[in-house]
Amino acid sequence: MRIIDDLSGTPQLIVTDPAGVGEKLIMDDNTLIGNPDVEIYPNEATAVLVD
Structure with a gap:
């Protein structure tokens, strides 16, 4: 994983990975799932068909 932005002043990160x-x-990592202190928002890729 690579940190793209550490969002200074917040406890948040924007990361990228293969x-x-x-x-x-x-x-x-079971510590991430169900942990109320961790919120993960994946950036889902979308596909579009072009005519």
């Missing part, structure tokens, strides 16, 4: 790495980390 496809599947972040999801694997989240699923493998």
